[in-house]
Amino acid sequence: MTKLSVAQAQEPIGKIAETSRAFAWLVFALTIGLLLSDYMSRQVINVVFPLLKAEWSLSDKQLGLLGGIVPLMVGILTVPLSFLADRLGRVRSIVLMAALWSLATLASGMAQGYGEMLMARTVIGLGEAAYGSVGLAVIFSVFPVHWRSTLSGIYGGAALLGAVIGLAIGGKLAAALGWRGAFDLIAVFGFILVGLYMTFVREAKLGQTTTSRRAELGGLNRRDLVAALFKTPSVLYTYLGSGAQLFITGALIVWTPTYFGRYYHLPTEKAAIMAAGFILMSGLGMGICGNIADRLARNHPSRKLLACIVYSILSFFLLALAFRLPPGPAQLVLLGFGIFVSSGTWGPTTAVVANLTPMAMHSTSMAVLTLINNLLGLFPGPFVTGLLSDKLGLDVAFQWMPLACIVSTVALTMAWRHYDADLLRKRTQAAR
Template structure:
């Protein structure tokens, strides 16, 4: 029996959605994701200014960054579950409004404590955006494009980081760090107002079966169980999170690294760091495209590619941070970052294929939870503490080694992927076989109700 028949979720959710409208939805959702990361990463560009003005340690700076990722990790699951049930579009608009207002609060902060509270609220607002937003995107396009679209969508985080650090560095250099936050806030508020005007829940909702019997069959499948019912999906969560420890840490601390060891001002450091992050964003898209192309006939190849991305980035970044500051080091950092976050596309595709379409928002929330608790939240914080002890340059030499652990998890995942997909397929076929019986029972129930 061909392996490929097991590899895709049987539900095609994009039926009836015009392709032009799907791309409009993607563009607006992508734009909000850029705003999300602009608000999150603008802080990194002004690290040197805050450190000097408020006499902060690297641990305190790491907490200002990590608190956002921590709240995303803690709240993404419950908020995504609510969005799946009560409307993804309204939820996305409310999230964008909250994080933009909180970013404006960062601009008005008069102390470290006030800044920490504002950053906490930024994290609350951004908590479920990535998971719910990507669920909207994969719902309006054919399933064959999942890795590419997931990679492109997640690359929006990198592009947002680029704009946040580059524009934030320029604004901070010429107008002060408060205007760096204010500029990001105004952009987000404008998109938050526009989004629900154009994107409508009724037009982007996946195809649903409306009759009572089909709803009963769906309930019988207990789709929430697919979030954690296989070793492969758990491996996708853990491997993705460990790998983002590396990419997320480099993004957060790169402006400070350039400021300290290359003696760059905030504007130049932000611009150079933005180029590095841009390389990472382009790499996510290219890695996702390669995943879809090579994995069309042999979908398990997406896991092999994820393993290669982990080991390749470990080698390149380890070599980079072993070199003294200079052009060669920067080139190797750019090359390493091009594949460091390449696991986003394969991991997202695996999660989509291994979970039920009706809980994709919650499934991506679980992936986001792992990404933040294992990578984006812990990476900058741990690196900041290590930096206080041995210096940021030495701390950076240790960071790429986490990719080895990520590769080991993906190797374990690959061993079980075929059997887990076959098991999921079998459960869905069993549920479909039970549907005629549910339909018959539903019909009898309707007749009994009419007689009563």
């Protein structure tokens, strides 16, 4: 592999905004806040699966579709909507998306049957489709490039924190107000954050104006755009490795509340709180493992991917062993460690893609990564697990789940072999 100098390793492809530290952290806080709203709206339904199953006589396959339809819509629409956001304005796009998913969350609480709920969940997916990519591009625009794995890890961890809050608070709200009240209050939280974002965040202070971004992108023909997104070997393999690893995260987020209810014999609220704790471990793993990767890669960029390979291998062994043990303390300990390292690939893989694409295209490149993550991981994870659960039982379905780590490890190893050479070539092209 070709080696990079320290300067080459840290030189961004694009321009970082020259903003005050206070404004950067304000942007970060509000963008993370909306991400919490995003995932609370997405995940609150998982805690009310038993209530919906009883009220509407649903199968696990139907419940799995309710859990998986949002990431499916995100996967289908994230690239075109992120492409539009780079041209129409990232701040304007974020406000419109958040308002839409909040409205659809409110509609979820009004659903009178499975069809209406599925439609509302589909619209939530439409609203959330480009938020993950556009929000991360906004954060990248106001912070140094060598923070990217850490920022990506925190961003991904915040998404899971939103899932945790959706489960924990959703369980309490459902117990106190019914499942409809849980959706209503989470929607109100989203509307409040939309107002704050409109008030404090301005496109002109994010490093590149919409006009300058259009001009830079306008200088690229279709072949250049496709090459930047799909013809760099390390980027392609990173897409695949990231998506395969998130199969596990997607399945665990959706099905752990049900797993603890069925096999630990816990009521809905307690199962939700227990699941929330384990999902929080996943979020912590994203942030902490991302920071470890940044530190390891400060002078050796390819170590980001080496860290991912280690995380994937560890998660395979820990989770495979955990789900072959009977319910009890030993299983819970192994499950906690397995979940922690399983999501550690999120931050470094996101940083790898960002480091190899121009900043003007960050919403779009993050969208392609989101597309792969959803189509390979976050959608099939809960849906396939639901199918296997109907046939074999949820406990057996979980035993098959860690096999996704093998696919991830192979793809990330191939990405690591190409990364230094690809990064050096991209830096050289950007300097011309």
